[in-house]
Amino acid sequence: MAGRRSDATRAAILVAARERFASDGYERATIRSIAADADIDPSMVMRYYGNKEKLFAAAAEFDLQLPDVSAVPPGEVGAALARHFLHRWEGDDTLTALLRASATNEAAADRMRDLFGAQLLPVVAAVCPDPAEAPRRAGLVASQMLGLALCRFVLRLPPVVGMPAAEAAAWVGPTIQRYLTERSSDT
Amino acid sequence: MAGRRSDATRAAILVAARERFASDGYERATIRSIAADADIDPSMVMRYYGNKEKLFAAAAEFDLQLPDVSAVPPGEVGAALARHFLHRWEGDDTLTALLRASATNEAAADRMRDLFGAQLLPVVAAVCPDPAEAPRRAGLVASQMLGLALCRFVLRLPPVVGMPAAEAAAWVGPTIQRYLTERSSDT
């Protein structure tokens, strides 16, 4: 049952869906436009993915593939994470699709929160001094990385778009590092 | 000609529009729902604002009211800006509306870029060492502040929502400060 004849169609739909969701957001990415991109009839999308909601769920499946932080020196985790994030974001529409959609679609926002809790939080908890502070620290890390992605891939602020990835990582790295390990600065 | 009879209606529409745009985004905030919130007929919205696009333009008009940075010591500008941003964001739906909408609506994204270039950039240029670096530095400041707003008001990441404004500002302040004045770290 490995190579069914419709697998190519299924995949083409998924690629087109990711592109449309990434560039248009959830509501403006129509089933019809996705089907047109995949050179296929809209009803095929329904047959293979049930409805728009499920199609998005399939298209927004994502693994951050965060590296094993115990392998890098404690002082360089921030820089490593910054580089990894930026690298993971470029050349894959999935995260941009998820980010754009999560601004207006509650299911997408849920997915984003899941991704945060299930993938980023554990890594942060493994590095930061007090485990009780891990959620807040992870939230701060998320705010910087998502903010950078927002300005670079969604809002397309010219100076942020024009910045080479290496330079962006060099700027943001120390910020992440501070959020991870610097002693708490609660007022 | 100060107090026309329809001014209350106009204002009510604007308030309802801001709330809807802030909570639903551009496409899901319908003229009908806005009119219902304002206890008015949908056609009134059209008569007073022309069309949905212009209504949004009116509802998303915003002034950051950034403070005069020459009045604060150079080392505290970051903290001052962080506090000001957070304070300006709470209790006013306009910025959240603009942020949510700019993820899927190009006109809103344009407005966001305008706001960046016309209001944030000059302030950054007045503080940072080399004027040529001002755009990039302002972009970094925007990435952190917008990212925080995204996590706090749009995605509603629990740890970021639960953080008191003062604590958030205390964490983010030094980041802004570094983006503003720390010597360039281009690779």
Add this chain to the structure above:
DNA sequence: AACGTTTGCCAACGTGTGTTGGCATCGACT
């Protein structure tokens, strides 16, 4: 060659949208 299953397209439905024009009502002014 004949069968059933899979893959695909077409036409249509019901719904919600932005938007428009016409008609009643209210207020001010003569």
Add this chain to the structure above:
DNA sequence: AGTCGATGCCAACACACGTTGGCAAACGTT
């Protein structure tokens, strides 16, 4: 009292959307 513009609601338009059911062609199996 009568006129006129401002204010408001109702009904409807045209359109795009997600979604559905039926029918033709292609395929694999016997």
